[in-house]
Amino acid sequence: MLHESSSVLSSDDTFSVSEFIKTVNQAVKKHFGQGVWLHGEIQELKIPGHVYFTLVDNDGDKKAVLSASIWQGVYSAMKSKLAESGLQLADGLKVRVFGEPDLYSGNGRFSFKVAKIDPRFTLGDLIAQREAVVKQLKLKKLYDANRAVELALVPMRVGIITSVGSAAHADVLKTFKDSNIGFTILVHDARMQGDDSVSSVVAALQKMDTRNDLDLLMLVRGGGSKNDLIAFDSLEIATAIAECRLPVFTGIGHEIDVSVADEVAHLSHKTPTACATAVIELVRDFIESTEQAWDGIATFALRELESATSRLADRANRISSKVLDALAGAGKR
Structure with missing residues (x-):
């Protein structure tokens, strides 16, 4: 080890890679304590077992990106909690997650290890997006x-x-x-x-x-x-x-x-x-209403036919009576 253990480093202090990563992780953990909440949008999601994704924050033209991961055991419990709210992790989903930053010595990659997720944040964002769309539709x-x-x-x-x-x-x-x-x-x-x-x-x-x-x-x-x-x-x-x-x-x-x-x-x-x-x-409603209409027409037609038949029979009877009366009168003469 070629450096003094001190909070103030001189320009001559030299770390090994493993010492440097350990020191960075200690400093990060000291600053953030037992964890921190972050929010951003999920991109490049991969779930081969453990979950890996990129957490992205777009602020105008500026873009901040942070690699994130969730261990398989943690994700199993998290998945059930998300399902209760009708959610699942997916690209484009905005999330609020709790975890701790970590610089992994195996590949030198700085990432955020997620331990918890807040479904209410995601649901609130989805509702806000929906309300904005409805407002635009009404305006147009x-x-x-x-x-x-x-x-x-x-x-x-x-x-x-x-x-x-x-x-x-x-x-x-x-x-x-x-x-x-x-x-x-x-x-x-x-x-x-x-x-x-x-x-x-x-x-x-x-x-x-x-x-x-x-x-x-x-x-x-x-x-x-x-x-x-x-x-x-x-x-x-x-x-x-x-x-x-x-x-x-x-x-x-x-x-x-x-x-x-x-x-x-x-x-x-x-x-x-x-x-x-x-x-x-x-x-079916149209067919039923049509059938009912035809039934009505048939009933009306039958009634009209019966009425016409009755009137015709009555008229025939009157004509027959007059003919018989005329014949009887002619016989007397």
Whole structure:
């Protein structure tokens, strides 16, 4: 060792690499005590066992980046806590985490070892983002636009936007098939979660809306965590729905999930199956009302026929009586 153990170092003090890393870690631990809370956005998430990601803070044009990790055992407990709030770690998620900084001697990498996470911070951020999107839609007069679109009297031609091969896709097609009504169904595949989901759904909505052989569009996706469904709170998807000339029905997530896409849709439903059922009920209501109208027409026609028959018989009887009276009078003369 070529340096004096002192709080004040001279320019001649020399550390070995391991001594330097140990000294830095001691200094960091002394300054931050038993840990510190940080907040930032998750990027480059990897979960091969232990969890590794980059915690990013964007302040205008400035960007601060810190490597972070969560040991597998800690993550197992953390994952359950996140699930209780309907969350899971994902790129783009803003988080508040507790842990301690560490300079690892094995690779010289400075990182932050996460021990706890605050789900309330993430939920609050998601709510704030959602409220900002709704505000923009209302300012642009798009919030109620699709609800003002006229719905076809008998929506038999349905365009479905979903992930082909998913449970939602299968459930919706089965529901229509089981109705025994001759719907015309067109399906457009779209990514329902992940980095490309927003652009994929927007493109599908815009393409299907240009068709002249459809009466309405359905946007459906099964349930998932809050950040699985985060795309449906985006301004881009909400705007695409609002600008559709066809009415858009949504069935996104589970019964407790309500997205901005649901809010701007012509009608929203709790699940994909419920969405399909709603379309079927519209057609059944029309069939029932038509049958009732025909029953009314038939009843009216029957009554009119019976009345006309009665009047005709009465008139015939009167004519017959007059003829008989005339013949009788002629016989007397």
